[in-house]
Amino acid sequence: MYDHGAIAEHVDGLRIMAYDYSVAEPGPIAPLDWVQQVIDGVLLAVPPEFHDRVVLGIPSYGYNWPTIVIGDCPADAPGRTSINPGTLDDLIARRNIEPVANASTGEWSATYELEIDDGISSCVQTRQLHWIDADGVTLRVEMARRAGIRGVALWALGYEDDDVWNALVSSAAKDLAP
Structure with a gap:
């Protein structure tokens, strides 16, 4: 692991x-709950005077995994693949x-069968x-806001859709003076 406390002193953003x-x-x-543990852990490791340098990396994508396979799949059958709003x-x-x-994870899930x-x-x-949709991104942005850190970074640009951008704009508007 990294010494976040020592690193934070020497960087503009962590x-x-x-x-x-x-x-x-x-x-x-x-x-x-895990995202909150990540935030809590880094805030314990980073001296308070550097909390404003912490940026929370949040996902705007998902994964598609094979869980059960019946038969003998072709060699080029898909394994785990990334999904984004457009492909989803x-x-x-x-x-x-x-x-x-799933309200407890702030994510969506589904299963289906694929014949190959x-x-x-x-x-x-x-x-x-x-996967995580725009509402899930908003939940994580709010967690970062409550923690008093610098902000968030999406992983990765291009995975998101207009709904994510609209959610980010709405969330940022809360910080703007009337």
Whole structure:
């Protein structure tokens, strides 16, 4: 790990990664309780006079994992893939997926089946999705605001959609004087 306290003294901004909680196995990307633990941990490590240098890295994407495989998949069958709002909306529509909101993680999830056949081998993958939408981004922005840190950084630019930008603008408007 890094000595955030020592680093903070020598930098203008200290970006903390609060995403990729689940990578190898299906699960939430940045569950709210874990994000709070990340914030609390860095604020304990960084002297108070440098808290205004801390920037919380938050996700605007998700992952799509295979969880169950029946059959012998072709070599080029997808493993874990990234999803963003543009690809997600299309996937939900094509597969008739019913997303489920999880208030405790501040994320969405869903499952669906994918049939893969290359003419030589075939399989059916049960796939699990986890992602953060604009409301989830807003929840994490509010956590950063309550912590009194500098702000947030999205990972990664280009993954977000207009809803995320609109949520960020609405959230930032709270800090503007009338």
